[in-house]
């Protein structure tokens with residue numbers, strides 16, 4: 426697959442086939458993604474790959490935490506402060522589109538909404554969940570490297586016939602993840618990626634998000 430096709434074909438996959446991904450394949454994928462760029466070549470990404478029984482166990486713990494309303498607390502300052510209108514519009518449009526596609530009225534369909542939220546913590550049925558962390562002693566710029574690494578990994582996954590969904594919902598339960606996986610507290614668990622074979626027939630996987638035109642976010646100085 427060429428790079429343009431990979432970028433244009435990638436989307437957040439939220440339903441997976443019940444088909445395992447073997448450790449060797451994940452390893453091969455990471456062996457390519459590691460060539461992602463980083464500031465001063467610091468390569469600050471630290472990965473925790475959850476598969477098999479461990480993934481099932483952690484997933485169950487996360488679901489229990491959501492159901493029992495454990496407070497969401499990230500390892501880092503997460504969320505919008507004062508949201509500029511143009512960002513708010515995009516965020517709201519994203520939510521509206523997802524709910525419309527799933528035929529959920531978030532105000533009245535409480536059970537459907539709960540199911541929708543829980544799907545995140547089941548990793549949408551993906552057999553692999555990759556947590557991406559970075560050391561807390563690094564500057565904020567390390568988040569840039571994490572993002573670049575994540576995108577590299579997501580694009581490489583396509584070459585293997587695999588799909589991904591980036592997530593920050595799971596890392597909201599940072600304390601639980603540190604505890605269950607024995608991840609040292611000086612690691613900031615930044616985000617996660619689901620990984621697996623996409624269920625291309627699933628209705629949710631027909632959803633495609635819009636993008637603004639170049640002129641909307643670019644100013645050329647000539």
Ligand SMILES: Cc1cc2nc3c(=O)[nH]c(=O)nc-3n(C[C@H](O)[C@H](O)[C@H](O)COP(=O)(O)O)c2cc1C
Nearest residue numbers: 435436437519545590591592593594595616633634
């Ligand atoms: C940092 C980050 C966190 C995200 N967290 C979630 C999440 O927790 N759950 C989810 O369903 N999608 C999540 N997404 C996926 C976005 O909703 C998605 O990338 C966006 O709507 C654009 O759609 P596309 O990826 O299909 O092109 C996340 C994406 C990013 C980059």
